[in-house]
Amino acid sequence: MMSQHQSQRLSGEALETFSPNAQRRLDVSRLQGRVVDQSDEVAIDGWLGAMERGFLDALPPTLRMRRELRSTLVGSRVVGVYDGAADGFGDRIEQGDAAPVAETTDEEAAHRAIPASPAGTAQGWPTDLTLVGGASVDAWAISAVTVAGTHRRRGIARAMIADQLDAAVASGASAAVLTATEGGIYGRFGFGPATRSTTLRFDPRLASWRDDAGGEVTVRLVAPQTLRAEAPQVFDRARAAGDIGRRDVWWQQALRVFSLRLFNHGDSGTTLALRADSTASGRLEGFALYRVFGGEEHGRLVVDEVCAATPAAEAALWRRLLSTDLVGEVTARSRPVDGLLPWLLTDPRAVSPQQTSDSLWVRVLDVCAVLSARSWPRSPAGTRLRLRVGDSSGYADGDYLLRVDEQGVGSAERLAVAAATDASDVTLELDVADLGSLLFGYTSAGILAAAGRVQGVGEDQENALALADDLLATAPAPHLRTPF
Structure with a gap:
């Protein structure tokens, strides 16, 4: 969650304008970098439309979800690269693509052209980065980096990353961090892969536990929204090397305060939640977020997160997840490569890593x-x-x-x-x-x-x-x- 100090750092003059150093890279292509005014909904929708297309997606279909998407930008620095010669290129909101539905009857608004849609997008915000040993340093998170296919090889990505790194230094960050959709891009900007994650898949009917979990922890099903006050505290206790701070908007979508799903929390299915409390004190020690999909014979369970401050809470949560009735397959995403789960079972092979890849990329600045x-x-x-x-x-x-x-x-x-x-x-x-x-x-x-x-x-x-x-x-x- 962003601290008050981190939010204040965004108000500095150096963070309110596009970096002159980065702009010089764009001058040769007659392009203009801008920090987008978030109070201008037309400009922000143009930026969001360009960003979503860059990831082969579209603006959310309802006004409520679009407002939620705009709110995810609050507290961050939103940058676009614009081509004056192609202002508004190809950025009409089409019915069924990004058009507001039921919540509006304004047909003209549903089909209006968004002016000044950028050819490139990037977003950055102050966060903290946990290092080996548990200490954290100020960092700068970079996301939403896209370049339109019509404007490739014109120095846009390089200029936007240069701008974000200049902003990071201006904010006092010791490092910049990102996750890379394409791994071959960011090494030239000084980023190196720093952490790995894996996707686990297994048949819970084959899982046999080494021993009983005992009575240290009580697990029960709850509404995700009820975890909003306590879950961030558990996350802070569980944080270890390689993680960054979670902004409030992250929690709002993860715990289903938002109807919009972001940050790898799936685009379908109802999010369910488990909470693990200390039997002795009643204190929340861990929680799990997951979705269940039915099948003709056996269903499928997707684990979006297991976060626990103690090994006992983690073991209890996994035991409860794997005992869900009528489930023949469990998939757990973004898990550590050397996690606890396989060693809770009599046969560690029952848990099969399906895909392991880099996750966090780090760019040292200080x-x-x-x-x-x-x-x-x-x-x-x-x-x-x-x-x-x-x-x-x-x-x-x-x-x-x-x-x-x-x-x-x-x-x-x-x-x-x-x-x-x-x-x-x-x-x-x-x-x-x-x-x-x-x-x-x-x-x-x-x-x-x-x-x-x-x-x-x-x-x-x-x-x-x-x-x-x-x-x-x-x-x-x-x-x-x-x-x-």
Whole structure:
């Protein structure tokens, strides 16, 4: 959920206009970047229409859902790239596509052309990012990046990302984060994959539990909306490395306060909810959101979220989900790659990973801030590691010294050019995109070195790679549980 401090950061002058640095990239194509005025419903609907088409979708069919969609933009910075020569290109709301239904009888409004629909869209907002060890840093989330097929290869995506990164720096963010529909795009902008998630599928009739869950937790079925006050608190207790903060609009659609479904919570089916309370205190310890679809013989259950602050609550929730009557298949999306569930069963093979892919991508902007906030393995003698970071955009380019003390607390400083030539410390040279991946233990320095992406500097290259691998290894694996 966005804090008051984070909301206030959006009011700065640097965040209210399109970045001059990014605009220079568009001038050659005679395009104009703008921060869209959210009080202008026509302009916002034009932006939303372009964004939805970019993801092969359409504006919601009712006025209520469209108002809900507009409200998801509140507190964020909405950017469009416009082509004056093609103002309003192809952006008529067609009946049955994005036309308001039952809630309006204004036929003219249903068929009006939306002026100034952008050729590119992007959205960003301040959030926080949890690092290894549980500490969080200020971050900037980027979403809704689209470019119209009529305007490819004109520098629009590059300009919009440059604008968002400039906004991130202006907001005081130490990193920018996104999820990538296409993985080949964002590495050139300094983003590296940082977390993985997997989809699990299994037949619950084959699941056999190792032992009884006991009486620590009581699970019951509730209306999703009743969780709105307590669920964010459970999420905050359960948060771990790789996750970001959840805005209020995220909770409103997840808990069905909105009729609109967003953020991978499905476009069909009725959302059901379970709450797991401590038997002793009555405190909410976890919750689950799911949907059930019937079939000729056995139905299908889709788990949208299991969030628990304790292992006992998670085990109890899974046991209840898998015991749903007349269900022959359970699918659980966006699960951690090393989650608890398989180890609750007598046969872990009963849970089958169907698809594993990257989820969160991280772009480091302030190297010292993220290295100092992350926790590190303890070393009796302490550890020093130099990082020579390359960043073509200049945000993080430079040489840094990481010191880790005997308690596993790190501190980092940026080195002067003269100091950077000192070869007395073990040094690792890498691109900022690879730093984003290593920071969360997504991969190892040794693997990246074998791929020609990272290298040790000086005569002791092998020691540099080994030291980096020892420092950056993580367990459990960081996981993004908050799609955005």
